[in-house]
Amino acid sequence: MTLKLTLDLTSCTGCACCMMECPDLFDIDDESGLAVLLEAHPSDDRLDEAERAVRSCPEGAIVLEQA
Numbered sequence: 376m377t378l379k380l381t382l383d384l385t386s387c388t389g390c391a392c393c394m395m396e397c398p399d400l401f402d403i404d405d406e407s408g409l410a411v412l413l414e415a416h417p418s419d420d421r422l423d424e425a426e427r428a429v430r431s432c433p434e435g436a437i438v439l440e441q442a
């Protein structure tokens with residue numbers, strides 16, 4: 376299984392929920408104030424963490440694909 380996270384910056388409001396929930400996967404850019412995806416392909420054993428990140432976003436800007 377391969378995990379792939381994507382971040383839609385056009386939906387991101389910079390609320391920082393993703394960073395607070397999953398600081399190893401998301402950060403907030405100091406200049407733009409929007410989210411930064413730190414790891415687009417987390418290892419399989421981080422599925423729970425990736426799913427938490429998806430759930431943390433009130434805008435639906437984070438999408439997880441599993442292949």
Ligand code: SF4
Nearest residue numbers: 387388390391393432
């Ligand atoms: S939780 Fe969603 S809206 Fe908030 S900063 Fe992260 S990606 Fe952006």
